[in-house]
Amino acid sequence: MSPCRRRRKRFSSLNCLIHPRSVALIGASSNRFKIGGIMWSHLQSFPGRKYPVNIKQETMGGVKAYARVKDIPEKIDLAVIAVPAKSVPSVIDDCIEKRVKAVIVISGGFSETGEEGRKLENEIKSKILNTEMVLLGPNTLGVYVPRERLDTMFVLRDKSRRPPDGPIAFISQSGASASGFMDMAESHGYGISAFVGLGNKLDVNENDMLELFSKDSKTRVICIHIECFAEGKRFLQLCRKITISKPVVVLKAGRTEAGARAAMLHTGSMAKPSLAMEGAFKQAGIIRANDLLELFDYSRILAYQQPMFGPNIVVVTSGGGYGVIAADYIEDQNVGGGLRLAEISPDSKRKLMARLPSFASVDNPVDLTGNVTDEMFDYVFKVVNEDENTDGILAFPLLQTPYTTDNLVEIVWRWFKNGRKPMVPCIIGGLHSEEVIRRLESRGMPVFPDIRRAVISLRVLYERGRYLMRMRNKTGDAR
Amino acid sequence: MSGKSFQRILNYASATGSKVIPEHLVKPFLVNHGITVPSYVIVKEPSDLKRAGRLQFPVVLKVSSNRFVHKTDVEGVLLNIRDSSELKRSAAAFRKRFGAEPLLVEEMVDGGVEAICGLIHDEDFGMCIMIGIGGIYAEIYRDVSIRVLPISKADVLEMISELKGKKLFEGFRNIRIDKAAFTELVLKFSAIGEKYGKHILGLDANPVILGKNYATVVDAKMILK
Incomplete structure (x- = not known):
């Protein structure tokens, strides 16, 4: 496949993360006190086709449940996975076989927990390599897209309110900041075009999302909270193009230190990576935020007010x-x-x-x-x-x-x-x-x-x- | 021409296994890229000292070795040597202390204001360029500005405008320095970074002495990846 064709295919798979026609929830439950139950109830607002997958249950709230994703008789655009980490690889196999376009792995217990989890992640990575499937997560809240009424988040709606449709695309590597930001946006009456939680960034990263939302006509401002860059040079390259028409606001937390050898030079010891980032952001027209409140303030002012x-x-x-x-x-x-x-x-x-x-x-x-x-x-x-x-x-x-x-x-x-x-x-x-x-x-x-x-x-x-x-x-x- | 001086640097690195490049190899490299440095003579054998006679005294004597990155810390720099007999005595003393390491004899550069210009490889964004002004004050107050390569002249001017010490460029009290020459120097460093970024981890020009009509790199260090 030519690189251009591959990029187009990837883009169309990425699009299924926020605009799916059909969704399967793997690990759905009829128990409303369980994560899989909360998620299934939140998924009810989605007007498209939705299928519960649970190996033990035959029905769920009067709907037929499927033991495995492959048993579903229709095409699946998006599979949301909320099963224990060790079961995820075999579920991924099923999704590949079913030719699911996009999967979101909500489950934690991967590289964020240590070596064992990292191995699991690598196993999944090698499985999805050379497929057309994209994977968001693991260890993420997933997505929330008001205009599609799509909500994969397991945080309860009465504890963490969902903002209405609006102009801000919000991409975050942290689940906590995501629910905090959105709850804040809701209480201030601001809308978002979509939220995407990146989690451990096994496959889909901030650069994919920049590409996706740069082409989304509903998005006027792209707002990002990350802790590390998947590929910093590409990030700058994309932002240079996007910021001419849409503001990009970035909160990059977690400072890194210069390597020991570089610190032998004056330039190396003075030019801390955080300073280099400041210069890089200026060049690419990125507005830098230092905390969540700044990220919120800058995104809303840029979304609702003209430049000066x-x-x-x-x-x-x-x-x-x-x-x-x-x-x-x-x-x-x-x-x-x-x-x-x-x-x-x-x-x-x-x-x-x-x-x-x-x-x-x-x-x-x-x-x-x-x-x-x-x-x-x-x-x-x-x-x-x-x-x-x-x-x-x-x-x-x-x-x-x-x-x-x-x-x-x-x-x-x-x-x-x-x-x-x-x-x-x-x-x-x-x-x-x-x-x-x-x-x-x-x-x-x-x-x-x-x-x-x-x-x-x-x-x-x-x-x-x-x-x-x-x-x-x-x-x-x-x- | 410019490629040759870098080849010598690569040869040195592969022969010694050292990533730290001594100054007597960095200076010719800078000269070949159109950067102004003080007139110098490299002394490897005692007989090389004779060639120092063509330099304008007073001169500076430096040890040039990958073992001493910060020369002043080991008292490897001697300023204000007034004539050739003093130079001979000083060189002999250096030989005793530093063995067979090459020495660098350089003309002294007049007064002016000290600036810094450097390249550094950033893990996330690749090769970056940094400038600062005010010698040790740039270091103490972290009064520096950084950009990712490549940069344009407009970028350099914007970088200068970000420095707290930018007033020095506009003529402060009776200080007059050559902003255009410094801008040129920064652009030449940028070109070096783009051309050799694959190999270079960092390149330091500190200090760069800025005078009324010159920007001269007095001290330079290079580290390879």
């Missing part, structure tokens, strides 16, 4: 104190955004002075004070959106002031949606504020409950914009 093409920020606030803190963070190179406080143009200042009362400050930060009204906010947003010296807006629509109404959040929403410049709102407070934040977020507007996180999000939008500008200059694109 300059560093000049206007702060619009009704609380002077927030403005001062924000101004410090905006300009700070180390802990803040490394951005600039915009110098509002004289023309815009005149416009602001003409309509705002004398107590308001028309310098940046624009401080409308506690006497602010909804209309004042609306007017300021209009002026700064038209201001030539402004690239982005940080808004503090305080909910606690007496003359503003519930309509203020509608005004913020409108300018977020229709404004020419990216706007990041920051709303600080307790229960009442949280309710408002949820309301805005469920409509697809990222809101931050923390000044620093809001500023860093603007920095990420600028990082993205700057990268796009650089790439356009490189390719000679006039835009």
Whole structure:
């Protein structure tokens, strides 16, 4: 087979991981307290054909169960395997014989446990070599694809909620971060296009997923949490291509040290692999996250907000104190955004002075004070959106002031949606504020409950914009 | 031409079994790739010392051996040798301490600002290039920038702009250094990395002395894979 044809075949098998027409669950159980039972009940939401496979049971919830996957009379696109590790190799044999396109091995007990487990993994690896079958895992939660209503995860839905369909593809090597991230996304009202848990990466790895989601029209941002690269050079190569049209956010945990021989050189001892990664990510336009919250914040801001093409920020606030803190963070190179406080143009200042009362400050930060009204906010947003010296807006629509109404959040929403410049709102407070934040977020507007996180999000939008500008200059694109 | 100097390095490695390449083999290799180094004379026999007479004094005497990667740690570097008789005495003293190891006599390079430029093979991404400025301060403050090869001139300028010490390139107080020459040097290292990346684990130029109109590699080390 030519390499090109082989790649196409692999791609079509990979596609079966998230868009299968038929699914078999090997190790399904009618006992809802067992993993195989939980998974079978979660699989019920899948509208396509689904088959339980269990060597001991003949029926499962009124449906015929099959002793082995080969006994199923129809073609199987995806087999999900949840049997003890030592039984997995023979199940894999069955799947190969059945010409299953893709398998997910949920079971643990492989290389993550030691030498015995590694041997089992190698045995499976040699079995699937030269077949068209792809294998996700082992030791993974599997996949969750809202648009297909496909859910192979064994974490209970009332403990770990599932987000709706949306623009973020989430790829993770850690089951814990996966359920945490998705539960968080659900409670903030953000959707995901798919989740794929990589597990031990015996076969399918992050590079396969980059290829898959780069071609998925539903995915606007690819978000990855990994602990090691399957093939770093290929990863960069793929990201270079993808980041021109889709942002890629990566949390790479687990630091590695330079080898002893390399450390004999100054370059070797100073150029730690983590530093090399920083440079490599910049070159490939990858946005780097350092923890799960950053991964979450960066993915959502990039998915729901336009890039920013300059560093000049206007702060619009009704609380002077927030403005001062924000101004410090905006300009700070180390802990803040490394951005600039915009110098509002004289023309815009005149416009602001003409309509705002004398107590308001028309310098940046624009401080409308506690006497602010909804209309004042609306007017300021209009002026700064038209201001030539402004690239982005940080808004503090305080909910606690007496003359503003519930309509203020509608005004913020409108300018977020229709404004020419990216706007990041920051709303600080307790229960009442949280309710408002949820309301805005469920409509697809990222809101931050923390000044620093809001500023860093603007920095990420600028990082993205700057990268796009650089790439356009490189390719000679006039835009 | 450039291939020959690298062949000598490979020959040395296979003859000695050493992955660490002594400086008297690295310097000619750099010269053949268009990189500026101080004028030097390699002294293997005492009679070679005579050729050092054509150098501009003061000079530096260094031991060049795979056994002493960090020469200063073994006091294998002697600065500011003012004339040939002092050089003769110093060379004799080096012979006593280091045996038959080759010696390197080099012209001193004036003042300037110390920079670092190096290649390093990264397990994940392959050959990377690193720059830094400020001599030991670059090391203490980790004020360096790294990229994966290949890189363009725009990349080098961006790397420089990431350094905290970037002000030195723009003229700080009365310091004037040659940014263009340093940029060229970094691109030449990049070309070396691309061409010999198969063999090289790392290549260090530290310090590179940057002056008003030059960037000179004063000390260089190479380690093969």
